[in-house]
Amino acid sequence: MKNSRRVVMPLLVFVAVILVWELYVRIGGISLYILPAPSKIMQTLLENMDVLLQHSFVTLEESILGLVISTLFAIGISICMDLSKTFKTSIYPFLIVTQTVPVMVLGPLFSIWFGFDLLPKVLIVIFMCFFPIAISFTDALEQVDQKEINLLRSFGASTLQIYRIVKIPSGAIGLFSGLKVASTYCVGGAIVGEWLSSKAGLGYYMLRVKNGYMLDKVFACVLMIIFWSIVLNLIVTLLEKIMFPHLRRGGNNERH
Secondary structure, three states: OHHHHHHHHHHHHHHHHHHHHHHHHHHHOOOOOOOOOHHHHHHHHHHOHHHHHHHHHHHHHHHHHHHHHHHHHHHHHHHHHHHOHHHHHHHHHHHHHHOOOOHHHHHHHHHHHHOOOHHHHHHHHHHHHHHHHHHHHHHHHHOOOHHHHHHHHHOOOOHHHHHHHHHHHHHHHHHHHHHHHHHHHHHHHHHHHHHHOOOOOHHHHHHHHHHOOOHHHHHHHHHHHHHHHHHHHHHHHHHHHHHOHHHHHHHHHHHO
């Protein structure tokens, strides 16, 4: 009953908001360039699906490439911080500082330094995605049961074996927690990069139609961004279940 309520109640609220929105626009005679009706947005979405998909593939390339690179980089840095407290003490403050720098400032700089092609957009995605993955994975590695590590060491296990057998599988829950956050950030990061310098992509398309006051197309573009963010998040969740199924089973056993 509680599970069904968790689905039904948000759905009812969503339907109510859409109905109120639709009625407000129709009854109030609101102009399209101010606020389009949900029905008009859906119509525009379907009519412009080919164009939106073409721009989506550009944005997805930037998003996925940036997410993969930031994940590999974060895993390496997290393991180094776990291996050496001195390294962690030296680098951790700089990781915090990176999150205080506005992305809108970095975008123009990346464009000046690296041009207007793929690289600046990927760098912005990396900049936005690296931190949540690195911090979550580092914290998870620190919380691995020390008794398991001591047991492996008593059998003569090397550092590589300890990470492969215990630390990485146990810390995977933190890694994927950060990845789920980053998977929703990466599309937004690519969009920001496209706002600042691009020739294609959903961010470029959104700016173009916004400047033409075609708000129905703007909202259609927003729906595509939301859709791809959810898809990437679901892919990460699926990878977690495939690669580390023990995480789900362990969680269920603990609850029972």
